[in-house]
Amino acid sequence: MFRSLYVKLMVTYSVILIATMLLLGVLLSSFFQDTITENRTQELIREGNALTPYLEYFTYGIYDIWVLEGQFKVIDRFLNVSIWMTDTNGRIYYVYPETDNELWQNHRLTDEILEPVLRGETIKVQGNFGDRFTVPVITVGMPLKNAQGIIGTIFLHSPIQELGTSLKNTYLSIWRASFFSTFLSMLLLYYVSRRISKPLAEMNVISREIASGNFKRRVQIKSKDEVGQVGLNFNAMADALENLELTRKTFVANVSHELRSPLTSMKGYIQGVLDKTIGDEDRDRYLEIALTETERMNRLISGLLDLAQVESGQFSVEKKVYDINEQIRRALIAREESINERNMKIEVVFKEENLFVEADPDRIQQVIINLLDNAIKFNKDGGSLLIETWRYKDKAFIKIKDEGPGIAREEIGHIWTPFYQIDKSRSNKRVGTGLGLSIVKKIIDAHDSSIWVNSKLGEGTAFIFSLKATRK
Numbered sequence: 267m268f269r270s271l272y273v274k275l276m277v278t279y280s281v282i283l284i285a286t287m288l289l290l291g292v293l294l295s296s297f298f299q300d301t302i303t304e305n306r307t308q309e310l311i312r313e314g315n316a317l318t319p320y321l322e323y324f325t326y327g328i329y330d331i332w333v334l335e336g337q338f339k340v341i342d343r344f345l346n347v348s349i350w351m352t353d354t355n356g357r358i359y360y361v362y363p364e365t366d367n368e369l370w371q372n373h374r375l376t377d378e379i380l381e382p383v384l385r386g387e388t389i390k391v392q393g394n395f396g397d398r399f400t401v402p403v404i405t406v407g408m409p410l411k412n413a414q415g416i417i418g419t420i421f422l423h424s425p426i427q428e429l430g431t432s433l434k435n436t437y438l439s440i441w442r443a444s445f446f447s448t449f450l451s452m453l454l455l456y457y458v459s460r461r462i463s464k465p466l467a468e469m470n471v472i473s474r475e476i477a478s479g480n481f482k483r484r485v486q487i488k489s490k491d492e493v494g495q496v497g498l499n500f501n502a503m504a505d506a507l508e509n510l511e512l513t514r515k516t517f518v519a520n521v522s523h524e525l526r527s528p529l530t531s532m533k534g535y536i537q538g539v540l541d542k543t544i545g546d547e548d549r550d551r552y553l554e555i556a557l558t559e560t561e562r563m564n565r566l567i568s569g570l571l572d573l574a575q576v577e578s579g580q581f582s583v584e585k586k587v588y589d590i591n592e593q594i595r596r597a598l599i600a601r602e603e604s605i606n607e608r609n610m611k612i613e614v615v616f617k618e619e620n621l622f623v624e625a626d627p628d629r630i631q632q633v634i635i636n637l638l639d640n641a642i643k644f645n646k647d648g649g650s651l652l653i654e655t656w657r658y659k660d661k662a663f664i665k666i667k668d669e670g671p672g673i674a675r676e677e678i679g680h681i682w683t684p685f686y687q688i689d690k691s692r693s694n695k696r697v698g699t700g701l702g703l704s705i706v707k708k709i710i711d712a713h714d715s716s717i718w719v720n721s722k723l724g725e726g727t728a729f730i731f732s733l734k735a736t737r738k
């Protein structure tokens with residue numbers, strides 16, 4: 267993973283870099299070649315022009331040839347020149363340096379070259395000058411003039427090879443610079459691609475670990491760029507998965523525990539009855555306890571089924587418009603007996619005669635029953651029970667308040683968790699399963715509504731939930 271990404275980046279950048287350097291090298295070289303050649307040509311022309319007065323005096327016979335040679339030597343020192351002088355027919359009658367005399371003396375230049383010079387033009391030529399030189403030269407040809415007009419030509423040749431060395435140095439500098447910049451870029455690339463690929467490689471490893479059930483590791487995030495963002499999200503996902511896994515484990519543990527304990531006690535009682543360890547006089551009592559346990563298990567299982575259904579997402583909310591006040595009234599009537607048994611005072615306040623809501627009546631029935639049963643179960647004997655409904659803007663609010671022990675602030679966050687029961691041992695509320703409120707919460711969530719708890723230890727608890735209100 268790391269290798270391939272790194273190599274890909276490296277190859278791409280290297281190709282771009284080398285192509286750029288090559289292009290730059292070629293462009294720069296040709297640019298330098300052109301300027302250096304042009305400069306040399308201009309120098310030759312300048313030197314040729316500077317010779318004009320000497321040449322003129324020479325044609326008049328005022329100067330001897332050695333005066334000219336003195337000038338030629340000066341030029342030669344800088345430009346390494348060969349100089350030819352011809353008559354108007356193109357015949358070379360003078361050659362500098364003298365050592366070349368034998369080679370060129372009395373040679374004739376072609377008309378093609380001669381003609382423009384004899385017309386008075388200065389010509390510039392590059393190359394071997396018609397195979398006369400073994401190395402390429404820059405040639406400048408100029409007319410020899412005096413008062414009578416053009417009486418011959420002078421040609422100055424300077425080898426280009428010398429330019430070669432300075433060009434070679436230029437090439438070398440360019441390549442040296444390319445090499446160093448390539449090296450530097452490679453280092454930089456190494457660093458950058460490592461920064462990109464390292465967290466990715468890490469995520470790769472960790473995701474495999476997560477797949478095999480280890481949720482502990484997280485990616486180390488150092489950058490704030492896109493890769494950093496991915497890492498951040500990856501870690502958030504790992505957190506969520508870890509949480510989910512934890513919830514699942516505790517859920518399964520709770521379910522098995524909740525099922526095993528009533529089964530164990532039932533088994534004990536039935537065994538006792540059968541092998542007569544439990545005497546006839548106690549038999550009915552124990553069988554009754556066993557019956558209560560079966561009822562509790564029944565409730566537990568239907569609770570679990572409800573929860574599973576709600577959680578699986580198969581659970582559909584079939585909304586209808588109906589009067590929630592009427593629904594509450596019926597639920598209260600069904601519980602009248604248990605309320606009266608414990609001498610509770612009931613107070614019902616419907617701010618509006620009818621409060622129409624848009625909700626799933628069966629599901630909301632479950633919510634009301636769960637909340638009402640809790641309020642009755644946890645209320646103190648003789649305590650009062652307040653049920654209140656009202657409408658505010660487009661929402662209906664339902665409040666169920668008791669005078670029970672209340673719920674401590676730090677417990678409120680937990681009561682929605684399946685199987686969570688406050689102080690299970692002391693309250694001796696084994697009749698409950700701890701699933702009621704978690705189902706309530708899921709139903710309210712599915713209605714895109716909210717539920718709140720208002721509670722004070724020792725004073726009582728109020729649950730308030732909202733629903734979408736409508737006019738009939």
Ligand SMILES: Nc1ncnc2c1ncn2[C@@H]1O[C@H](COP(=O)(O)OP(=O)(O)OP(=O)(O)O)[C@@H](O)[C@H]1O
Nearest residue numbers: 640641644670681687688698699700701702703727
């Ligand atoms: N009105 C209340 N007053 C005080 N404590 C409450 C009240 N309602 C709920 N609780 C606390 O929250 C816990 C969870 O409530 P929940 O309704 O989920 O379970 P349960 O009532 O114990 O069992 P079930 O509803 O399944 O019969 C309760 O065990 C209790 O400790």
Ligand SMILES: [Mg+2]
Nearest residue numbers: 636640702703
């Ligand atoms: Mg309950």
